[in-house]
Amino acid sequence: MYSRAMETRKRLLAATRELLWERGYAATSPKVIQAAASAGQGSMYHHFHGKEDLAVAALEESAEALRHDAQAVLSGPGTALERLEGYLRRQRESLRGCRMGRMTYDADVLASPALMAPVTRTMDWLVETLAGVVRQGVENGELREDIDPEALACTVAAVVQGGYVLARAHGDTSPFDAAVDGAVALLERAAA
Amino acid sequence: MYSRAMETRKRLLAATRELLWERGYAATSPKVIQAAASAGQGSMYHHFHGKEDLAVAALEESAEALRHDAQAVLSGPGTALERLEGYLRRQRESLRGCRMGRMTYDADVLASPALMAPVTRTMDWLVETLAGVVRQGVENGELREDIDPEALACTVAAVVQGGYVLARAHGDTSPFDAAVDGAVALLERAAA
C-alpha cells in the first residue's frame, strides 16, 4: 500500500492512520498494519512500543491534520456566517466518517486514556473554535444577540458528526448533505 | 447479571442487547455474553446459530424498542414544533450513545448485511418519521413554507447522533445538552 520510498516509520504511521479511520482501533491488528506499510513485525516493534503506542502517534497526527483543515476554514476570510457554512459544506468523504469522532464508539479506545486524549482534545478544540466564530458574529451584529455561542457551536459540530452516522447507516452520502442543508437554512434565519 | 427466573433464550437476548450497546459487536465475545446471561456455551449455540445470529436478533429487539420510544414522542399530542423539541429533549443516557447509530462504526457490522439491515431500516424510518412531523408543521402554517422537510429531519436526527459523539468525546453529557439547546433555539426561529 505504501512505497518503500518513504521511511519505514512514516509508512507505519501513514498505514495506521488510514486503518484507524477505516476500521477503528480494536479491529486493526498489527499484522494488517505491517502488511499495509510493507514492514515486517520486527520493524514495527523497533519503532514503537506496541500497537497502542503506534496508534497514539497516528491519532495525534490525524488530530493535527483535522485541526489544520478546520482552522483554514474557520479563521479564513468571510463573515462569521460564511465561515460556519464553509465548515458545514466543505468537502468531506462523508461515508468514511470522522477520524476522531468514530473513536468514541471503540471500547478499547474509551478504556485507554492515552488513546482518548487526542480525541477529547480535538473535539473540545473544535467546539471552542466554532464558538469563537459565533461569538464574533454576535459581536459584529451579524447574528442575533440572543444566540448562545457555546450551544450553537455544539449544534454545528453535532450536525457534522451525526451526518456521518446517518450517511453510514443509509449507505450513501445523501443524509449527510441533507443534514447540512437543513442546518444552513436554519443558520440563515439566525442572522440579525 | 440476569436472574435465572427469565428463560435462557431471553436472558441471552437481554445480555446481548446490553453488551452491543456498551461495547459494540466486534468487541463483544460469546464468552462475555454467556457470563452476563448466566448461560453456558452449549445453551447459546442451542438457541442461536452463533454470535451473528444472536446479535441480529438482539439488534432487531433494540430497533423495535427505539422505534416505539420515538413514535411515542413524535406521534403524541402537541404541535409539530413541540413534538420535534420533545424528541430532541427527551431523556437520553447521552453518554451511552445510540444503540443503532454506534453500529455504523463497527467494521464487522458494516461487513454483514444481516447486521446492517436493522440499523439502516431504523435510521431511515426515524428520518422519514421526523420528516412527516415537519411536513405537518409546514402544512399547518406552523413552520415557514420554505422549509425542506427531508433536510430538516436529517438535521434533527444528526444533532442527536452527533450530540452523542461529542458527549462521549468530552466524557460528559454537557455537549449533548448544548447541541440540543442550540438546535431548539434555531428551530424556534423557523416558526412561521
Added chain:
DNA sequence: GTCTATAAAACGATAGAC
C-alpha cells in the same frame, strides 16, 4: 533496522456426554 520463530492468550465454533 529488519527478519523469522515462537508463545500465551482469546476468539468463535463444534462434538458428544448427560
Added chain:
DNA sequence: GTCTATCGTTTTATAGAC
C-alpha cells in the same frame, strides 16, 4: 436443554539471528 472438552485461528508480543 445444558454441560465440558476440544479444535483451529487470530491476536499481540517477545526472542534472537542477521
